[in-house]
Amino acid sequence: MIDENRRLALASVLGINALPVVGIVWFGWHASTLLVLYWFEAGVVLLRGAFEGLFAALPAGPAGRGHVFPFDELQSKRGSIQFVGWLPPIYPRNVPVVLNTLIVLALVWPLAGIGVYAVVVDGPLSPGAPSSVALAAGGIVLGHGITAIESLRTGRYERESAHSVLSQRHVVGLLLSLLPGALWVDAADGSGAAGAWIGLAAIVCTKFAFDLYEWSASGSGDPSRIERLVSRVRADSIGEEQSVETPDGEPIERFRPDAHAVRLRGAALGAVHGVLPLSGLALAAATGLTWLWLGPAEALLVAIACLLPSVLAHLLAQDVQFGHLEYRLYESELVAYDRLLAAPQWRLSLDAVSECHTASGIVDRRTSLGTGTIRVERGDGETERLVFLPDVDGAASRLEDRARKEAHSRRSDAVARGRDGQS
DSSP states (O other): OOOHHHHHHHHHHHHHHHHHHHHHHHSOOOHHHHHHHHHHHHHHHHHHHHHHHTTOOBOBOGGGSSOOOTTGGGGGOOOOBOSSTTSOOBOGGGHHHHHHHHHHHHHHHHHHHHHHHHHOSSOSSOTTOHHHHHHHHHHHHHHHHHHHHHHHHTTGGGGOBHHHHHHTTOHHHHHHHHHHHHHHHHHTTTSOOHHHHHHHHHHHHHHHHHHHHHHHHTOOSSOOHHHHHTHHHHHHHBOOOOOOOOOSSOOSEEEOOOHHHHHHHHHHHHHHHHHSTTHHHHHHHHHHHHHHHTOHHHHHHHHHHHHHHHHHHHHHHHIIIIITEEEEEOSSEEEEEETTTTEEEEEEEGGGEEEEEEEOOHHHHHSSSOEEEEEEEETTSOEEEEEEEETHHHHHHHHHHHHHHHHHHHHHHHHHHHHHHHO
16 A cells, blocks of 8 residues: 555656656647756656655664765764754765756756757757746756655655765766757657657656666565665665664763864865865966956955855854764773764774874974874774874873773783683
8 A cells, every 4th residue: 555645746747757748648738848858857856865864873884985075084073063943954975966966967967958958859848838837847846846846755765875965966977868858869869750759758757767677676575576676776775774872870080172273274164165276277267357446355255255155054064974983981991972963973992092193284293283183093903093183192191091091901900810711
């Protein structure tokens, strides 16, 4: 049985795919008109995937690793934050994937539209079609909006990662598969040839199969046959997350990063990224042209306006990454806990600590904040960092003392157990 929410989503899928048939039969659309609508829907679907990807509760699998994303370090964050009660919580680790999707949308989607316009024979729209195409475009937005709401209402995001949500919606790939058929049909437009109708039917059916798979894969319970065909892809997109628990009892001591140092690092990173290519080229061009036409004062304002979004974005990213951490020192454990996301980030047994080093970054050296970083080396070669700490030397000394005491206690217990075994 299909529940009410999934029945509504299925109705939206059927409605969206019925629009081309109605347009072709009753409004005389050409294949080029169909291609324009599918291009428009690709942009809507990417936006929808980016929106739903924010709420995906599962971590990324192998398919989501090894790529460079904006604010990539956020992908290691655990926990979530709920801004409004009527929306699910947002996971910061999904933000880099979503931003990457939006960048692709901003750069590739318009170029694809230009390509669609360039390859059609008689222009992108059939004669007399603009009003009907506008209605169809509104129906596409409405249909995908209904599907997105259904996804949130049924809790689909709890079974997905940001990568798996987006991998099921690669309509750009669908458009690439449809493009040769659309061009072939467009060449035969107006001839009444049976081949044109066969090509149109192939395009519509292929598109409908993609959408039907997505609807089928969004269901709960036993996977459908269609979903089983791509289970390998979904498995590569969804990973496993090892749980990190906080020890019982209260910590002996708490260390918190200096908020001013975190903000300074964010502002510095934002300024640096703002002047790097390609954004740096756009900044230089905008500033130089404004200087020539209006003067230096206006050019300075333009430079600030160009850099400000990058600075604000990196300020926010650094605040989420480091600004709310609290390093909790227990009798035998060290835990990095994020107070904003209400989740421990990592946990380290003190008897596994082999050495502690203090270091200072550019922000620590170039300011009078007196902050620094403790690099904790474990016996297995892994390293954890405690960043932007005031009185970093004192904190490192207390951490080393606690680690030595724990190691000594463990050795004493081991000796005592050995003696008991011999007796």
